[in-house]
Amino acid sequence: MSFLTLTDITKVFGTTTVVRDFDLTVEAGEFISFLGPSGCGKTTVLRMIAGFEKPTSGTIRVGGADVTALPASRRKIGMVFQAYALFPNMSVRENVAFGLKIAGMSGREIASRVDEMLDLIALGHLADRYPYQLSGGQQQRVALARALAPRPNLLLLDEPLSALDAQIRTSLRDDIRRIQRELGITTVFVTHDQEEALSVSDRVVVMHAGRADQIGTPSEIYNRPTTRFVADFVGQLNTFTAKQVGPQSLHFAGVDVGGLDLSSVAANSAVTVALRPEAMSLNRRPTDTQSLPGRVLQSSFLGSVIRAQVNVAGTPVSIDMFNRAGVTVPAQGAQTEVWFAHDDLVILPESAT
């Protein structure tokens, strides 16, 4: 039985439809991310789950109960905001205690729960500081503790890392995931950063123009994008226009490639095929099954990775190779072979827009 269910959600602001036909089921304890560019409707969906916006149509169920008409204050959700939103007039301790006081817990219960939460975020020593005396990362951890203190049904994170600098972003991201696992709380995380979404989530919802384009595990999203948008948005991609030349073969980059599963492609329609930079190599690897001829345009040595730009049948292709024994930096202008495995070829039918 799924814990959070969104059915047929549509949201219209004035004349613009920002979310349309949105369906999603989230299992209890799952960490799910909404990933998409700004304006794709991901924050609006989150705000509807929180109760800050009312869906124009559709229903939201949490733990089997319909909460669509319930105000935010009665939904038992914990929310963390991009701008931290700590109460400036309260100390760290008072901020964390706020939800517990509202819930009418006794003084002793509140004190022990607050200590527990401050231990969880490892900020017990700052309990009597005020928000203006804390760094951004510390404030966001306090905000997380405050959201979790009243034991909410759901944890909602609205771009919680966007305002932080890179190093803190990574460590807080891992902290959030660790705490989420420890508490087993169902979590919805909104971000426009694909690395963030892929690294912490059980499943990712890639959103585009108010729709869920693809819902899947991070590896499904990255390795098997089902729409052109997902393929473009998540990771870097080299694309070729291809022509179907047989029931299982396509012609692209000047060669015929056979043995492909073309069941998703309508007969005689245009097809785009795509390859990740790391799926290709200039040296044949044991798993590689196919090669394309090309000429090296440019190459750079980045330490762990060697990056090459290769002209393959007129298309500049970017290739990332791990720097290991036997891999040399290719010389500019050299003729070469670009190797890849059939399995790594992403086939995007024209209809998958």
Next chain:
Amino acid sequence: MSRQVPVLSVVIAVLGAAFFIVPLIATFNFSLRMKRGELSFEAYRSVFESDVFVSVLSFSAVASMLAILVGIVIVVPTAYWVRLRVPRMRPVVEFLSLMPLIIPPVVLVFGYVRIYGTGSFLPMTMTDTGTNTLLVIGYVVLSIPYMYRAVDNGMASIDIATLTEAAESLGASRLRTIAFVIFPNIRSAIVSGAFLTFSISLGEFVITSLLNRPGFGPYLVQMGQDYAYQPAALAIMAFAFTWTCMVLMEVFANLKPGQRLLRQRTSTSVEKALP
């Protein structure tokens, strides 16, 4: 080249300062000369000795306090609601809040007397309580431009929308959000507005006089007509009072959360945090 002293600017600054300071010094000096041939605070003593002084001052103080309370109750929820729900209406509400500066108090009070006078549907001026109520309402109206501006600026300095949502997600009702989250965070703005209201209404003359209330403003004017030294003493005290209000406003405006006016109480903040 060494910097030249800007002679003209200095002269203008000195003249400008003298324009304000010399009459003040003269008034102060005059207020000390009630006893012939010596400087004394005799005029101040005689002012404080007067029963009338104490009664008019306390009357005006109470009326001003009530005006502050009513003003806060009207302005804070309005400014909050406008910012949160109808931000597009802010310029309109701001303009409305400035109306009392455009409409002279004498027009306002004549309006009151006509609408609520004898023979009207609500003859408030027939009773003392009714007239006092009108007086407080008049003070509230006069102070609204200042109160609204102070509170609205206070709200601009915090992210009201997000703080409200944060409080709501933690289960707080709208009323609790205003009481525990919004109100404390704009406290210094409210205090500033309150001091402004107080300094405006305490010496207010037009409304108080035309409603025939025993307030401080009419008393000042009456004293000015009847005595020589006491009005000077009163004027100096009024200045001192206004400046004290200004200083207190500055102090409260710069107060950080958790900081107390007096340092020695910092140790209590820990106990306070534990409910």
